[in-house]
Amino acid sequence: MSPEAQTFLGTFVVETYYYWASVFMIAIHVGFLAYEGGASRTKNVLATMLKNLLTLASVGITFYLFGWWIYNAFPLFPVTGGILGPWSNPEGSDVLKAAIPLVEASYPWSPAMGPNPADHITGVFWFAFALFAMTAASILSGALIERVQVGGYIVMSIVLGSVSWVVAGAWGWNPFGWMYTQFGYHDFGCAGVIHAVCGFFTLGVLINLGPRIGKYDSNGKPRPILPHNLPLTMVGLVLIFLGFYAFLAACVIFLPGYERETTIYGTPMTLASIGVNTTLALAAGLIGAYISSKKDPFFTISGGLAGIISVGGAMELYHPSVVIVIAFIGAFIMPKIAILVEKSGIDDAVGAIAVHGFCGLFGAIMPGIAAAGYPHADGIPAINLGGQLLGVAIFAIGLGFIPGYVTSFILKQLNLLRVSRAEEIEGLDLGELGVEGYPEYATTAFLSQQQKSPGIHASGEFG
Amino acid sequence: MxxxxxxxxxxxxxxxxxxxxxxxxxxxxxxxxxxxxxxxxxxxxxxxAPRSQSKNSQHPVALGVLLMVGLSSALASNLYNFVQKEGQPPTRRVVSQRSLEMNQPEARRFSQRRAATPYAAAQRSLNKLMKSVWKV
The missing domain is CATH 1.10.287 (Helix Hairpins)
Known part of the structure; x- marks a missing residue:
């Protein structure tokens, strides 16, 4: 084999690896679709699933237009430099010299983004990051079901998926990010960068959105609104698990010419350890939530995800037995947080605040304790509790809760956040889409129509 | 650290x-x-563990401890009786059973071997205990 062919083979391995890892990440979206659809009531199932599906559209296009640029342009801002763009001078420093080519490759009009045999890598990294972004917005989607306006959700999905978490990624999941270079923040599996941001963004939105009609009685006591298809929800979660393996594999950095796999922070790691630790975190998470929730199927299955997120911060460093203990603790606490959230008057239909917000927070703090002292590159602080706490606090509040609250508050003032009371009672399937998810079954809508007009089918036919 | x-x-x-x-x-x-x-x-x-734990008496730990104590008690009682029997003259019931078995030599030998093992005593105790639990 010629040296040119060997070099190309290295490039092709990298391109193929990220391509297929990203393809498998689509399982997360299939999972969210099933998870939310199952968690809704029959009268809202189609609207719920369609809303989730539209996340791929809203975030996909906006991530191309500006999300990818934000990730590459914001690592230095506002601590170690400004926002990078056509106005930046690459000769300013070594960091700028290294960072600006990445910024130039991220413009929508960049030659690197189109078919270009000179660049096999930029596009495939965009693909992986776009899937990360869609995952982030999907976390919000489930919590708002059965009362949010589709238009309002689309706006919020763009703010979260293509701006908020992307800034968090630029600061804490980027080799030039100031949170990493100045404070040693370490978050291999994006526990804080994605999950804490999205969980707290969701909290901000839910405060303005309010609970579903009937969720609380006149004394403010929560009432259960049961999923119409729990088996579908459970299958959805298993698909999310599958996608998470791919997501975490895509967090491994291996580029043409590399002699080892590294994290985004340049520290050594192995893909095999991700396989072992993800599996054990999933297992221990299921156990923790199963015990804690006293066999509640919804919480138990969410526990697997809670376990993985709880170890996400430094799962490439933890010993498997440490993973089991951390995942168990995170997932054990998760149902308690969900119940606390519910009792405080916040109607989180899928437990996103507990699973992603709390476990993201927990998972981002844990490296400061369980992986404390691991060195980063020369001149960059080692993993430390202060850096982890500072980082996740900024993510959860500054890039999660505040943007979520402000965006939803503005939408609420414009009457674009929530559907009307009549539409919510009728169901969003009929109200927004004009069709039912289960037209041939004796659904609640069908039976109420039968009571009003005996002899008329839900489709409007006589018989 | x-x-x-x-x-x-x-x-x-x-x-x-x-x-x-x-x-x-x-x-x-x-x-x-x-x-x-x-x-x-x-x-x-x-x-x-059951999902709802309304009655303490039905708690699996309480039930488990009760069963273990009952079983141990019955076993101890049987073993004690067995040891006692070895050193005492046979009761009228045993005499009558033995006289019956004298007419069936094979059955007599089997019965003697089986009844003499601690395992058999334990099994009898367990049967007795299960019957009493079943009644409850």
């Missing part, structure tokens, strides 16, 4: 062996493995 086996980045980057947390502290790894085993045992126990 540092969980890292490395003090410098160069050392970390050039590592040829384990890079995981507590790689230089097997005691801690052992501790976490013990915790793992405890979590597993807790899980197995929890799978047997």
């Amino acid at each position: 540092s969980t890292s086996p490395f003090s410098t980045y160069k050392e970390f980057l050039e590592a040829k062996g384990p890079i995981y947390t507590f790689a230089n502290n097997p005691t801690m790894i052992g501790f976490f493995i013990v915790l793992t085993v405890l979590i597993l045992l807790y899980f197995i126990y929890a799978t047997f």
Whole structure:
């Protein structure tokens, strides 16, 4: 084999690896679709699933237009430099010299983004990051079901998926990010960068959105609104698990010419350890939530995800037995947080605040304790509790809760956040889409129509 | 406390062996493995526990302890009786049973061998206990 062919083979391995890892990440979206659809009531199932599906559209296009640029342009801002763009001078420093080519490759009009045999890598990294972004917005989607306006959700999905978490990624999941270079923040599996941001963004939105009609009685006591298809929800979660393996594999950095796999922070790691630790975190998470929730199927299955997120911060460093203990603790606490959230008057239909917000927070703090002292590159602080706490606090509040609250508050003032009371009672399937998810079954809508007009089918036919 | 086996980045980057947390502290790894085993045992126990635990008398621990105490008591009672019998003249019931078995030599030998084992005594106790539990 010629040296040119060997070099190309290295490039092709990298391109193929990220391509297929990203393809498998689509399982997360299939999972969210099933998870939310199952968690809704029959009268809202189609609207719920369609809303989730539209996340791929809203975030996909906006991530191309500006999300990818934000990730590459914001690592230095506002601590170690400004926002990078056509106005930046690459000769300013070594960091700028290294960072600006990445910024130039991220413009929508960049030659690197189109078919270009000179660049096999930029596009495939965009693909992986776009899937990360869609995952982030999907976390919000489930919590708002059965009362949010589709238009309002689309706006919020763009703010979260293509701006908020992307800034968090630029600061804490980027080799030039100031949170990493100045404070040693370490978050291999994006526990804080994605999950804490999205969980707290969701909290901000839910405060303005309010609970579903009937969720609380006149004394403010929560009432259960049961999923119409729990088996579908459970299958959805298993698909999310599958996608998470791919997501975490895509967090491994291996580029043409590399002699080892590294994290985004340049520290050594192995893909095999991700396989072992993800599996054990999933297992221990299921156990923790199963015990804690006293066999509640919804919480138990969410526990697997809670376990993985709880170890996400430094799962490439933890010993498997440490993973089991951390995942168990995170997932054990998760149902308690969900119940606390519910009792405080916040109607989180899928437990996103507990699973992603709390476990993201927990998972981002844990490296400061369980992986404390691991060195980063020369001149960059080692993993430390202060850096982890500072980082996740900024993510959860500054890039999660505040943007979520402000965006939803503005939408609420414009009457674009929530559907009307009549539409919510009728169901969003009929109200927004004009069709039912289960037209041939004796659904609640069908039976109420039968009571009003005996002899008329839900489709409007006589018989 | 540092969980890292490395003090410098160069050392970390050039590592040829384990890079995981507590790689230089097997005691801690052992501790976490013990915790793992405890979590597993807790899980197995929890799978047997009923979801609603309204009555303390039906708690699996209470029920388990009750069964164990009852079984132990019955076993001890039978073993005591068995030991006592060895040193005492046979009762009228045993005499009549033996006189009956005298006419069936094969059955007599089998019956004698079986009845003389502690296992048989334990089995009788268990049967008795199960009958009483079943009645409850």
